[in-house]
Amino acid sequence: MSWSTWGAQGLxxxxxxxxxxxxxxxxxxxxAILQNRRPAGLGQAYRDLWRLFHKESILPEEASWLFRFSPYILFGTKVMASAIVPVLSIALPLARDADVIALVGLLAVARVFQVLAAMDTGTPFADLGAHREMLVSALAxxxxxxxxxILSLLAGSTSLxxxxxHAQEGVFTLHPSMVFAAAAFFLVLLIENARIPVDNPATHLELTMIHEAMLLEYSGRHLALLEWGAQVKLLLYVSIGIALFFxxxxxxxxxxxxxxxxxxxxGLKLLLAAPVLALVETLLAKKRLFRVPEFAATAFLFGVIGLLTQFILGA
Structure with missing residues (x-):
């Protein structure tokens, strides 16, 4: 490997x-525009991160080392995942050694540490959020x-x-199983990133929140890392969908x-993908909590139908 390829990897x-x-x-x-509200602007996310990084981190009195180090582990796993997903090129050094199972494993490690850190605080809201997170992820x-x-069977490999x-070479080939795979992946994208109709990242209602409930005890740089990691995770999922289907x-x-x-x-694809997500979140209502597992089960059902289609039709 030359230094140029590693430079591209870092880029x-x-x-x-x-x-x-x-x-x-x-x-x-x-x-905000679709909901007739005044938008905060494109620089608001950077300002929020800057503000949080410059605030003091307050730790719960009974929290252990797991609570303190989990934000760094979560952010580190997202950075590792961003290195193995072929976002810009398929010829990057680390992307060649990674496959879909490694990617799902990295994301699972982040979830486990986030859930354990939430339960480590001993607060009821964080504990509820941790249990709800595991309930939904068990199907997601x-x-x-x-x-x-499905995509691995079509390509004959689990390598991303x-x-x-394979998707680039067969760009004009229609596979029915890929339609089900795309539907399942889109539903999982909404579930894994706590988007409507599964969760609302802007709410703090204790009866409905899932992801935000696990972050209530964090502040300062720890909360900044978690928020930044959640943003990286959203972009990663969108980038994975773009890489696999477009x-x-x-x-x-x-x-x-x-x-x-x-x-x-x-950049052009992300510019077009955001309106689709914003439209979905605007048109759909937040589901009641006991309906969320049914939504996750629907995603799993799409995946199973896609696998059956692939095995039966071979396409």
Missing amino acids: QVLVILILAPLFAAWLQMLR EPALLSAFF PSIVL PWGIADHASASALLLAALAL
Whole structure:
């Protein structure tokens, strides 16, 4: 591996870390416009992170080392995931050694530490949020794996670059199983990122919140890392969906010109993906809590139907 390829690898991670707050702010801005509210602007997410990083971190009296170190572990796993997902190029050093199982495993590690840290505080709201998170993820993770396995069967490999390369070569080929995989992945995207109709990241109602309940005891730089990590996770999921189902523009080598074109293509796709998410979150209402597992089960059902379609029709 040359230094240029490792430089491209670092560039991809840096691009994701910088673009994540911007994409979250763009999504919030579109939601506000669709709901006839005044948007805060594209720089609000960066200002919030700057403010949190400069505030003091207050720790619960009974919290252990797990509570203190979990934000760093969560943020680190998101950075590692951003290094193995082929966002700009399929020829990056770390992307060649990673597959869909490793990606799901990284995301699962982050969830486990977040849940354990929430339960470590001993507060009732954090404990409720942790239990709700595990209840929903018990169906969301199988749905995500089933969507990945459909694409892996089509490509003949669980390697993410191989799947993206197969999707680029068969761009005009219609596979019925991919339709179910795309539907399952989109529902999982909403579930994993605490978006409406599963959860509302802007609410603090104790009867409905899931993700936010696990963050109530955090403050300062710890909360900044968690919020930044959540933004990176949202961008990663959108980027994975783009790479798997709309792979046009992803570079097959790590030259400067190819990476520049890939970055422009990524920016255009993100610009168009945000209105879709904002429209979905505006048109749909927040589901009641006991209906959320049914929503996750629907995603898993789409994945199972896609797998059956692949095995029966071979397409």
